[in-house]
Structure formats: structure tokens, C-alpha cells
Amino acid sequence: MIRVRQMKKIYRVGEEEIRALRGVDLHVGKNEMIAVMGASGSGKSTLMNIIGCLDKPTEGSYELDGHDVSQMSEASLALVRNEKIGFVFQSFELLARQTALENVELPLIYSREAGLTSRERTRRALHALNRVRLADRVSHRPNQLSGGQKQRVAIARAILNKPAILMADEPTGNLDSVTTTEIMEIFRQLHAEGQTVLIVTHENEVAAYCQRVIRLRDGLVLSDLPVAQDQAGQVIA
Amino acid sequence: MILSPYFYSQAIKLALSQIWANRKRSLLTALGIIVGVASTTSVIAALSGLKTSVLTEFESFGANRIYVFPDRPDDKPRNLYPREKIRIKPWEVRELQASCPSLRAITPVTEFGVSIASDERELDGITVVGIWPDWHEAENRRVISGRKFNRIDEVGERQVCLLNESAIDELRLPSDAVGSHILVDGRRFLVVGVIETLQARMFGGDSNTAELFIPFSVAIKLQSTEYFLRVIALAKSAEVSEEAKSEIQRTMRRIRGIQPGDPDTFRAEAIDRYIDQFKTLASGITAIAAGIVGISLLVGGIGIMNIMLVSVSERTREIGLRKAVGATPAAIMMQFLLEAMVLCLAGGLVGVIIGKLFAIGLTLIPGARLENADVPLWAVFLSFAFSAAVGLGFGFFPALKASRLDPIEALRHE
Numbered sequence A: 001m002i003r004v005r006q007m008k009k010i011y012r013v014g015e016e017e018i019r020a021l022r023g024v025d026l027h028v029g030k031n032e033m034i035a036v037m038g039a040s041g042s043g044k045s046t047l048m049n050i051i052g053c054l055d056k057p058t059e060g061s062y063e064l065d066g067h068d069v070s071q072m073s074e075a076s077l078a079l080v081r082n083e084k085i086g087f088v089f090q091s092f093e094l095l096a097r098q099t100a101l102e103n104v105e106l107p108l109i110y111s112r113e114a115g116l117t118s119r120e121r122t123r124r125a126l127h128a129l130n131r132v133r134l135a136d137r138v139s140h141r142p143n144q145l146s147g148g149q150k151q152r153v154a155i156a157r158a159i160l161n162k163p164a165i166l167m168a169d170e171p172t173g174n175l176d177s178v179t180t181t182e183i184m185e186i187f188r189q190l191h192a193e194g195q196t197v198l199i200v201t202h203e204n205e206v207a208a209y210c211q212r213v214i215r216l217r218d219g220l221v222l223s224d225l226p227v228a229q230d231q232a233g234q235v236i237a
Numbered sequence B: 001m002i003l004s005p006y007f008y009s010q011a012i013k014l015a016l017s018q019i020w021a022n023r024k025r026s027l028l029t030a031l032g033i034i035v036g037v038a039s040t041t042s043v044i045a046a047l048s049g050l051k052t053s054v055l056t057e058f059e060s061f062g063a064n065r066i067y068v069f070p071d072r073p074d075d076k077p078r079n080l081y082p083r084e085k086i087r088i089k090p091w092e093v094r095e096l097q098a099s100c101p102s103l104r105a106i107t108p109v110t111e112f113g114v115s116i117a118s119d120e121r122e123l124d125g126i127t128v129v130g131i132w133p134d135w136h137e138a139e140n141r142r143v144i145s146g147r148k149f150n151r152i153d154e155v156g157e158r159q160v161c162l163l164n165e166s167a168i169d170e171l172r173l174p175s176d177a178v179g180s181h182i183l184v185d186g187r188r189f190l191v192v193g194v195i196e197t198l199q200a201r202m203f204g205g206d207s208n209t210a211e212l213f214i215p216f217s218v219a220i221k222l223q224s225t226e227y228f229l230r231v232i233a234l235a236k237s238a239e240v241s242e243e244a245k246s247e248i249q250r251t252m253r254r255i256r257g258i259q260p261g262d263p264d265t266f267r268a269e270a271i272d273r274y275i276d277q278f279k280t281l282a283s284g285i286t287a288i289a290a291g292i293v294g295i296s297l298l299v300g301g302i303g304i305m306n307i308m309l310v311s312v313s314e315r316t317r318e319i320g321l322r323k324a325v326g327a328t329p330a331a332i333m334m335q336f337l338l339e340a341m342v343l344c345l346a347g348g349l350v351g352v353i354i355g356k357l358f359a360i361g362l363t364l365i366p367g368a369r370l371e372n373a374d375v376p377l378w379a380v381f382l383s384f385a386f387s388a389a390v391g392l393g394f395g396f397f398p399a400l401k402a403s404r405l406d407p408i409e410a411l412r413h414e
């Protein structure tokens, strides 16, 4: 599904070189649910952005669904993002003036599928909202929704095009613990329905919902363990 | 990369909602375009109204009418061509009549001021016009009672006259004045016919003024020997009017003995020349108006560019998100171009509406002869085309900037 080999990302700020990723190897199989953890600045977001096709690696190869996407053009990457990737952000990123339904429909605007009827679009968006258990808030605007509800709209938008991988960069970072549980239950259920999920988090409770935990340190993979072993290791440490 | 119809409908919807959400700002931004389009469309409306009334007037004049009058060559010293020498003489008119087969009618016209009087009143400074009987055909003025002039009046130098209704009113003559006598410069004239009063017209002025016509042969006796005359001729048809004109030119040069290479000492002009001149003038004014619009649209365009740059930077996160869910650079570019164009077109629409209202206002001004003022369809199309072009031109740079935003940085934008 996802195969990353010797991935490096080097930022140049003036004279300085910042090595955000220094040779990451990673494999994500179909229908895995993985947590990516690590200290601030360890390169989690950088890795996620590259896997999410929002950015390109400086070096190394990245294979998504059998295609090497590491050196694709901007326009092709946009298409990959549209069809294969669902991204959930810490701060929801909903369009303030649009309803929940319209926000969820957004990726269809840029879809390659020409000639979708508005009925079909609405049907798909409603289905996605149903899956995040928000079918009763379709015509609400973001300012009429709670934080947890906003994040559920964002998840519905991310899963609309049935992505190969659903990625979330600290999706619960702005939420309290009750809402965090609510959101993680959604991720757990999507995973149960066959979705591959990759979540960046600082919270062990969030990682506990996953099967595998990858820990980064200074742009390298520090450990890659099943969740039970990882959590045990944390307790010992 | 082909964008779906859904993309376009959403982009336009979004553009409209953006304009509406920032309606004050949008209005101020589009003001340059609104003012530019409104002012041009109303200038064009006024011009087209003027053109319609002037052209119909010219047409009623008759397109196959030719005027001949003395004319001094511009580039020669004045004293080479004294007035007396270039003056048109009656025998020259008779020669033209004999030598120009394309003419249907020809008449000299001589005008001078005299005092006239009836039993009731005396009027000073009335213009008396001396004409041949052919004048009736050449000028095509209706005789509403009595008769026209005939050859006997002319050859016999009879003291007869034609009046128009205004003259009858002013002289307090009975409404059927035929058979009355009036005094012209102290001589007794018989009124033989009444001519309709000209409707108000823009050129050749004399609306509702008193007019008095007498035979040409009589008229020259009432004037000094150096009287001035011009010639009105009517070609057999509009098709041969150019031919008739050159016949006149050839004949005049021959009888005046003008050597080849020497300039004409007269001018023969058909009415369509005036139409051409007027059209040239009108299109000149239109071009100036278009230039003004060009400038105001430029100013408007800079406003559009500015506001689009503001919009791009305000909506950086939104752009980042759209890219994250799959918008290509081309899609983002297109969205912002459409937005600039919709804004400009909305401005253009308001401008056209204001221009239209102005045009309606113009038609209501009494006596301005603009009752035909209207914004022509081509001006409406042109306004929209210009507005769209401004949107496209000045929206390009902001749209390019938006399309080039890096999605990650855009999403990190505060």
C-alpha cells in the first residue's frame, strides 16, 4: 500500500540546512491503523505531508498503491490527493460560509469524474456524513457546530472519495478528552470497515486505538512496534 | 486538465457569494468599472440618438441633391480670386442646366433682406429668396394652397410671391392668403401660393421663421449687381448623383476656362458628403469616449487587482485546503480569474444599467433632439467584453499568485 525507502527531507533556510527527515523507511499495509508519535520537531508532520502528497521528498522513493509518486508533477499530485488521500487537520479547516454538506462535497469539485449529478453528489456526501454519525447536521454551518462535530465533518470530507489512506495530523489536538474519545471511536469504526488510517498524535490514549505505533526522533524511525509492546515500553521508560 | 461543469458552477457561485459577503468593498472596487461603463454607454447613447435624428434629417433632405457655391482655393492668395471673379452668375447656371444630362432640376438661389408689409403690418429684415420654378422640384417643399411658380413668372419678371404660413401669421394676412397683395421693398407683389412651414430641423435652421419667395429674375433686380447666388441641383436619381456632380465640375471648369492643374473656384457638394462628415465626427467622438473608458477601466482594473490580491491573502488557508483536497494549480487559477471576471462583469452590468437610465433621461430633455438616444446592443456587448477583459487582465496576477501557493504553507497561514 505505502512503501517509503530512505526518505530524506532537507529544508534550506538561508545558509542553514534543516534535516527534517534523515532516511525514513516505512511500510504501511492495507487496512492497518497506525499512530505516528515523537517529540515536537521530530519530523512527524513533514512525513505526513509527503505521504499525503502535499510535499515532495528531497531524496528517497515513495510508492503509493503501486505507483511511484515521489517525483510527480504538481497537477498529478493534486489528482492523487483528490482520489487516494483523505487528510484531516488539527484545526478542521472547514469553509466558514458553507454548510456541512457543502463542505463534505468540496473534493467533488475537483474530481475527474465528470457528469456527476447533483443528486449523486449529495448522496455520496450524505453517506459520508452518515458514517461519521452527523446525518442530522447537514445544513449547519461550521459556527453552528461543536469542535467534535466540526472534526467529524472534516473526516466525512476526507473519506468522501474512498481514499486509499486516511491521514490525520493531530486530529484531537484541539479537542477535550471526551470529544477525543468520540472522534477516535469514529476512526476505529472506519478502520473496522476496511479503511487504512495513519494518525499523528502526542497522546498515548489516541495511540491506544491503533494497532501499530511508529516513533520518530530527529528525522529517523526510532521504533516501529505493535501497540501493546509500544505502550509497555512507554510504561517501563 | 479539464475542469468539470460542476467546478465552473461552484466557482461562479462562490464568486457571487464572495461579492455579496463583501458587498461594500466589492461596490467600491467595481466603482471604476461602473463609472467607466456608465459614462461611455451614455455618451454612445447620446451620440447614437443624435446620429439617428441627424441622419433622418439628411435623408429627408434628399441624398441626390447637389449644392454648388463659389469657393476660393485654400492654398492660393486671396487677392488672386476676388469675390466678384468667383461669384456664380445666372448664365453659368443656365449653362449647367444645358450641359448636365444627369440633372433633373437646377435652380439658382439668391437671398437678401428687405422689409415687407401688408395692410396690417410692416416687417423689417425678412429674408427674401429668389428662385427658378425648378426650385419646387429641387427642394421638394409642398405648396398647400394656390400654385407653384412657373416659367411665365420667371421670364415675364412678374411681381408674384410665395409665402409660408409663418409669414402669413406675421403679416396678419387672411389664412387663405392667395390673391392678397403685399409690399416687398415698396413694390406690390401678388401672393400666388402658400408653402408649408418647415418642421424644426437642426441644420439649415429656419424653423417657423417667415419665408418669402419671389422669381429669380425679379430678385436680382432688387439687389446690387454683385449679388451672391448658390445653386441647388437635383440628380435624376441617387445612383447618378456622383455622375451629376462630375458633370457640374467639368462644365464649370470649362465655362470658367480653368486650366488643367489649376484649382476649382467653386464647390459642388452632394448631401452624402455632409453625412460622411457627420459620421466621421460621430465616430471621432465615439473613439474619444472609448479612450476615456479605456483609462477609467485601467484605473478600475488596478482596483480589481488590488482587491483580488487582498482576497488571495485573506483566503490563503482556504486555498491551501482546496489544494489539499485535490485542486490543481489550474483550478485555483481559474477560480480566481472567474472571481475577478464576475466582479468586473457585475460592475459592467451596473454600469450598463446606469447608462441605460441616463439614456432614458436624455430622451426626456426637451429640445435636445435626443429622443432616439439609446444604448445600442453592440455597446452593451462591448461593455461586457471590456469588463471581462479587465477582469481577465488584472485578475491574472493575483490568480497566478494563488495558484502558486504551497499547500502546506498556505494551511499554516494565520
Ligand SMILES: Nc1ncnc2c1ncn2[C@@H]1O[C@H](COP(=O)(O)OP(=O)(O)OP(=O)(O)O)[C@@H](O)[C@H]1O
Pocket (backbone or CB within 6 Å): A011, A012, A013, A018, A019, A020, A038, A039, A040, A041, A042, A043, A044, A045, A046, A047
Ligand atoms: N517549511 C519549513 N522550513 C524550514 N524548516 C521546517 C519547515 N517545516 C518544518 N521544518 C523543520 O523540520 C523539522 C520537523 O518539523 P515537523 O513539523 O515535521 O515536526 P513535528 O514532528 O510535526 O512537530 P510537532 O509535534 O511540533 O508538530 C522541525 O525542526 C521544523 O522546524
Ligand SMILES: [Mg+2]
Pocket (backbone or CB within 6 Å): A044, A045, A046, A169
Ligand atoms: Mg506537526
